[in-house]
Amino acid sequence: MSTFCGAVRLTAALFLSSALLLAAPALAWAQAPVTSFDQVPTRVKIGDTVFVTDATGREVKGKVLDLSAASVALSSGSERQEFSAAQVRTLVWQQHDTLYNGLRKGLFIGLGVGAALGVVGVAATEQGVNKGLVWAATFLIGGGIGAGAGAAFDAMNPGKKVLVYRAPSAPSAARISIAPILTPRRQGVAVRVVF
Numbered sequence: 001m002s003t004f005c006g007a008v009r010l011t012a013a014l015f016l017s018s019a020l021l022l023a024a025p026a027l028a029w030a031q032a033p034v035t036s037f038d039q040v041p042t043r044v045k046i047g048d049t050v051f052v053t054d055a056t057g058r059e060v061k062g063k064v065l066d067l068s069a070a071s072v073a074l075s076s077g078s079e080r081q082e083f084s085a086a087q088v089r090t091l092v093w094q095q096h097d098t099l100y101n102g103l104r105k106g107l108f109i110g111l112g113v114g115a116a117l118g119v120v121g122v123a124a125t126e127q128g129v130n131k132g133l134v135w136a137a138t139f140l141i142g143g144g145i146g147a148g149a150g151a152a153f154d155a156m157n158p159g160k161k162v163l164v165y166r167a168p169s170a171p172s173a174a175r176i177s178i179a180p181i182l183t184p185r186r187q188g189v190a191v192r193v194v195f
Helices: 002-023 037-042 099-123 131-156
Strands: 049-054 059-067 071-076 079-084 088-094 161-166 175-182 187-194
Touching: 037 161, 049 071, 059 079
Parallel strands: none
Antiparallel strands: 049 059, 049 088, 059 071, 071 079, 088 161, 175 187
């Protein structure tokens, strides 16, 4: 019985460490954001959910009602909000994932990872133990925990956010500061130029 408990502990440890690795943010291999607003219609379409940050820093979430090279109109709640290209600082697209597809995907990925870790746990058990019983238990426990965790994790994640557009930054003006230097041993002027 102690070998069985050891296999279950090993499976649980392997599952938890794998879950932490899978839950860590993955590297996004998405396209770089465009800096010309007239390219936004090639990345976003009408009906998509987006987040628009305007020139004042206010962020508005809504569904795209109308989109052109010069403006974007959103349905935010019961309001229609329109932003000209000059007003938009960033536009972030939220990838949509239906709850059913997300739960199903998370369930199967979690089941696969949990079951695989259960098989690894069985392979690590000592000889002379009823491996069939240990295999079945660790497969079911690991697969069940994995399926539940995968489905729960995917249900909490409404979809990835992708930065589609970032306004080109305006060249900053140089700042000049002048300060007198008056000490018993030095007299002068300190000039500082910041770009």
